Amino acid sequence: MQLWPIPPEAALLAALAVAVLLGLELRRRRRRPGADAVNGIAPPASAVEKKPEADPPAAQPSAALRLRAALSKSRDALRQRLADVFGRNREIDALLASLEEALLGADVGVRTTARILGVVRTRCAGDREPAPAKVRAALRDAIEAALGDGVLRARRAKPWVILVCGVNGVGKTTSIGKLAARFRAAGDKVLLVAADTFRAAAIEQLGIWAERVGADLVRHQSGADPAAVAFDGMKAAVAREADVVLVDTAGRLHTRENLMQELRKVSRVIGKAIPGAPHEAWLVLDATTGQNALSQAKVFTEALGLSGIVLTKLDGTAKGGAALAIREELGVPILYVGVGEGLDDLRPFSSAEYARALLGEE
Numbered sequence: 001m002q003l004w005p006i007p008p009e010a011a012l013l014a015a016l017a018v019a020v021l022l023g024l025e026l027r028r029r030r031r032r033p034g035a036d037a038v039n040g041i042a043p044p045a046s047a048v049e050k051k052p053e054a055d056p057p058a059a060q061p062s063a064a065l066r067l068r069a070a071l072s073k074s075r076d077a078l079r080q081r082l083a084d085v086f087g088r089n090r091e092i093d094a095l096l097a098s099l100e101e102a103l104l105g106a107d108v109g110v111r112t113t114a115r116i117l118g119v120v121r122t123r124c125a126g127d128r129e130p131a132p133a134k135v136r137a138a139l140r141d142a143i144e145a146a147l148g149d150g151v152l153r154a155r156r157a158k159p160w161v162i163l164v165c166g167v168n169g170v171g172k173t174t175s176i177g178k179l180a181a182r183f184r185a186a187g188d189k190v191l192l193v194a195a196d197t198f199r200a201a202a203i204e205q206l207g208i209w210a211e212r213v214g215a216d217l218v219r220h221q222s223g224a225d226p227a228a229v230a231f232d233g234m235k236a237a238v239a240r241e242a243d244v245v246l247v248d249t250a251g252r253l254h255t256r257e258n259l260m261q262e263l264r265k266v267s268r269v270i271g272k273a274i275p276g277a278p279h280e281a282w283l284v285l286d287a288t289t290g291q292n293a294l295s296q297a298k299v300f301t302e303a304l305g306l307s308g309i310v311l312t313k314l315d316g317t318a319k320g321g322a323a324l325a326i327r328e329e330l331g332v333p334i335l336y337v338g339v340g341e342g343l344d345d346l347r348p349f350s351s352a353e354y355a356r357a358l359l360g361e362e
């Protein structure tokens with residue numbers, strides 16, 4: 001009787017195949033952490049192959065770096081134009097002419113450009129061919145002086161009421177959210193007032209910010225009278241002992257007289273509820289609008305007497321020079337700059353930082 005039904009060569013081949021398959025399976029298991037589990041019981045943790053530690057989250061770039069990155073478009077545009085100015089020693093008049101062209105091209109504005117050129121000319125007086133480094137330093141100082149730092153006024157009342165206005169879509173509500181976060185971080189009790197009743201979504205948007213940063217919110221239905229919301233907001237602020245109140249208003253074109261009147265009414269009603277309020281009227285300007293920002297600022301200043309400007313979207317413009325014109329021609333300080341859509345993307349304005357960033361310097 002044949003005990004072995006298949007020829008020994010075939011058995012040998014089969015055994016080899018099984019051995020190879022077993023080997024492969026063992027290798028596969030070794031690669032899979034926890035694969036040594038028996039009957040579903042995992043081996044002790046120490047026996048499980050440890051995953052390499054995930055990379056720590058990338059460190060946040062410094063604030064100055066983020067401003068530089070945000071201003072890179074303005075800087076590149078201006079730098080390209082300035083390359084010729086600083087590239088070689090040139091006769092002073094030719095140099096000032098190129099400088100003028102560069103500044104006007106970056107939306108610095110005619111009067112401010114003239115003023116800056118005056119400073120550079122005075123600093124380089126007596127040099128027929130001033131050294132580029134000297135011109136650059138003079139330019140930087142002139143820009144810095146023209147801008148001035150945005151210093152927040154000391155609060156003289158509680159609640160301190162800030163009315164926020166501007167044309168459509170410039171970043172009012174987002175800036176209010178970011179400002180509320182800053183005030184909250186400083187320990188203030190913050191109340192937001194949804195006086196933009198024009199769009200239902202605007203009230204929701206402010207509500208989301210209020211929740212996110214831990215601020216109180218006063219709101220009515222959409223379509224309600226914005227002055228009535230503002231009035232209720234003031235009463236609530238006093239009752240709840242808020243430190244800071246930020247009043248969001250609907251975007252309005254500065255050329256629409258009826259809407260500008262509505263804004264004046266909101267401001268008046270706030271003053272009726274809390275004498276002396278609003279203590280601040282801040283205009284939010286989109287830096288990408290260039291010279292039109294100046295016209296907007298003029299009209300809003302006439303309507304409300306602005307006390308500060310928040311300049312947003314500096315991360316998306318090649319026209320960062322408009323800040324200079326606004327500061328110089330209207331005398332309204334730029335208090336904050338927006339350099340992105342995130343919570344932390346609002347920074348107090350520093351003229352030195354801005355001038356250096358604009359000129360692409362460290």
Ligand SMILES: Nc1nc2c(ncn2[C@@H]2O[C@H](COP(=O)(O)OP(=O)(O)OP(=O)(O)O)[C@@H](O)[C@H]2O)c(=O)[nH]1
Pocket residue numbers: 166167168169170171172173174175196202249250251252312313314315316337338339340341345
């Ligand atoms: N890149 C960038 N985007 C911004 C900045 N500030 C605001 N935004 C964006 O701009 C858009 C409009 O912002 P809102 O805050 O809704 O503007 P608003 O002025 O309240 O708009 P209305 O209420 O409709 O007039 C949103 O997509 C914001 O995320 C900024 O500094 N940089």
Ligand SMILES: [Mg+2]
Pocket residue numbers: 172173174196202248249250251
């Ligand atoms: Mg809004």
